[in-house]
Amino acid sequence: MACGKLERLPLHIGTDCTGLGSIFLALNNLGVHARHRFSSEVDVHARRQANSIAPADILHYDMRLKDMRSLPKVDVYIAGFPCQSFSVAGLRDGFHTKDGKGVLFFVCLRYIRAKQPTVFILENVQGLESTHGGECFDEVLRALWSLTDYNIYFELLNTKNHGIPHNRPRYYFIGILKEVDQGTFCFPAKVPMPALELFLDSRQGRPSWADLPPLSNRVARQNVLTLLRAAAGLDSDPFSEPWCLDCDSSIGRSTALLNCSPCITRSRAAGHWISNRGRRFSLQEMMRLQGVDESLLVVVPEMQFRRLLGNSMSVNVLERILCTLLPAAGLWPLEALADRYADSWPPLAKRQRGG
Numbered sequence: 001m002a003c004g005k006l007e008r009l010p011l012h013i014g015t016d017c018t019g020l021g022s023i024f025l026a027l028n029n030l031g032v033h034a035r036h037r038f039s040s041e042v043d044v045h046a047r048r049q050a051n052s053i054a055p056a057d058i059l060h061y062d063m064r065l066k067d068m069r070s071l072p073k074v075d076v077y078i079a080g081f082p083c084q085s086f087s088v089a090g091l092r093d094g095f096h097t098k099d100g101k102g103v104l105f106f107v108c109l110r111y112i113r114a115k116q117p118t119v120f121i122l123e124n125v126q127g128l129e130s131t132h133g134g135e136c137f138d139e140v141l142r143a144l145w146s147l148t149d150y151n152i153y154f155e156l157l158n159t160k161n162h163g164i165p166h167n168r169p170r171y172y173f174i175g176i177l178k179e180v181d182q183g184t185f186c187f188p189a190k191v192p193m194p195a196l197e198l199f200l201d202s203r204q205g206r207p208s209w210a211d212l213p214p215l216s217n218r219v220a221r222q223n224v225l226t227l228l229r230a231a232a233g234l235d236s237d238p239f240s241e242p243w244c245l246d247c248d249s250s251i252g253r254s255t256a257l258l259n260c261s262p263c264i265t266r267s268r269a270a271g272h273w274i275s276n277r278g279r280r281f282s283l284q285e286m287m288r289l290q291g292v293d294e295s296l297l298v299v300v301p302e303m304q305f306r307r308l309l310g311n312s313m314s315v316n317v318l319e320r321i322l323c324t325l326l327p328a329a330g331l332w333p334l335e336a337l338a339d340r341y342a343d344s345w346p347p348l349a350k351r352q353r354g355g
Contacts, residue, residue, distance in 0.1 A: 010035040011331060013054075014074035014117065016063045016081075016108055017041065020308040021050035023078050023121075025292060026318035030337055032326070037072050045304040046311075052299045063107050068114045075331050077117035080313055081105045081124060109143055116149060118180060119329045121321065122173040123313050126156060129171070140173070150175040153185060157321075159291075159314040161190040163341030165199065165260040166289040168314055172321060176329050185328035188320035191341060196242045196259045199288040200274065207239050207278025213247065220247040223254040224273050230256070231275065238275035247273040247280075261289050266310035269303055291315030316341055 010033040013023060018041040027034045039056035040063035041047045047059065060066050081104045105122070112120055129137045144152045152175055159168035176185060209228065213220035227245045231238035236258070246255045246262040248270060255262040262272055264286060271281030283302055284294040290309050298305045320341055327334035 009033070011076055011326075012037045012072065012074040014071070014077045014111070014115075015039045015041075015050075015056070016077075016079035016111070017104070018050045018056075019043075019046050019080060019312045020292075020305075021053040022290075022292075022313040022315050022318055023076070024050075024054040025296070025315045026322055029293075029315070029319055029340070030322060032322070032332055032337075037074050040066060043308075045300040046308055049298070049300050049305065049308060052297060063104060066107075066111075068111060071111065071115060073115045073117060075118045075329075076326075077108075077112065077115075077120040079108045079120075079122055080311075081108055081122060105140060106143070109147075112147060112150075112175065116177060118177055118331060119325055120150075120173075120175045121318075121325075124171050124173075126169040126171065129156075144173060144175065147175060149178055151178055151181050153187070155187040157187065157317050159289075159317055160193050160260055162188060162314070162317050162320055163191055163194065164289055164291055164314065164316050165193050165196045166264065166314065167257060167260055168263045170313070170317070172317070174321070174325060176325070180329050182328050182330065185324050188317075188323070188339070188341075193260065196244065196261065200242065200277065200285055201282055203277060207276065211278025213273070219249075219251055220273070222251050223247045223249065224275075226251075227254075227256045227273070227275060239278075240276055242277075243275035245273040245275065264289060264310050266307045269306035269310055271306070291317070291319070 011027070013027075013034050014037050015021070015023065016039075018039045024034060024036065034054065036054040036056040038058035038060070039050060040060040041050060042061060050056075058071065108122060128140065131137070141154070144150075152173070154171060154173045156169055156171050159166040172187070174185065212224055215221065223245060224247055227243060228238050231241075231243055236243070242259055244257050244261045246268060248268055249255065264272070271286060273280055281289075283306060286306060286309050287294045287296065290312060291314050292309065300308070320339055323337045323339045326332035326337065
């Protein structure tokens with residue numbers, strides 16, 4: 001699809017490991033019309049949520065069972081191939097998993113080879129680079145470089161460097177067909193990290209040492225107590241400053257950050273602890289920290305949606321990638337796209353909750 005007269009026609013999007021459909025949230029924020037040509041997603045809650053955002057013409061449960069001949073060529077193909085095989089929080093068994101999820105990258109590759117989408121975006125965790133001593137990362141790159149019709153770009157991008165205070169480093173692998181690549185694509189530059197307070201609900205008073213996780217959750221309670229004592233030792237007032245804690249991690253291994261959220265994951269769906277609120281993240285706070293507009297209609301149970309947020313690509317990062325990727329491939333005019341997370345624009349300032 002070229003620019004000019006066709007610029008208002010919808011882009012054709014294909015997704016595997018669709019999740020909640022972050023790509024469509026990003027495209028909608030950019031004002032880009034899109035049609036979801038095909039999707040594959042094993043999680044029933046993800047399928048239901050994504051269908052409420054962008055129903056797919058063709059829907060598969062298991063991407064390994066797709067008939068490639070029946071799938072259309074698309075403008076943008078995107079997949080966050082499963083990260084559990086490469087995450088430091090997982091077994092790190094790489095491509096050789098018992099459940100077969102480790103090889104889904106090669107299923108993605110099979111579609112790219114067969115249908116040659118104009119561009120593709122693949123995403124995975126930073127742990128990919130160290131799994132099996134880096135062999136998995138090298139294998140991914142060798143496989144992508146074997147796509148001789150594509151120019152390949154890759155970069156480690158952290159959500160906190162792109163307008164939202166959320167420590168979420170992820171690798172993004174980009175391919176652009178050489179025949180359309182205008183040579184202008186570049187990964188978005190870092191912008192200053194805004195204050196975490198801009199993304200939190202208003203404080204309802206000052207918490208105290210009595211505001212802790214319940215006694216029934218010994219791990220979370222001990223981790224919060226450790227954080228409060230440590231912050232006090234750093235001459236910090238954790239009841240005034242927003243320390244954010246991965247409170248459900250094993251005792252002694254939890255991550256605490258000041259003015260920034262640790263990585264939100266599926267296994268941390270209950271929410272991190274905020275010291276100056278004396279509670280866990282609300283659903284709306286988690287949505288903001290993944291770049292998801294809190295007005296989005298949630299059609300699945302809250303805990304399931306929280307899990308989807310933990311698995312999803314950060315919408316703000318996708319937005320910024322698309323701002324240069326779509327014009328570089330001739331899919332959308334540069335002048336019609338606005339990078340709202342750029343340095344000159346104060347992201348989400350209107351959402352400040354006070355405190």
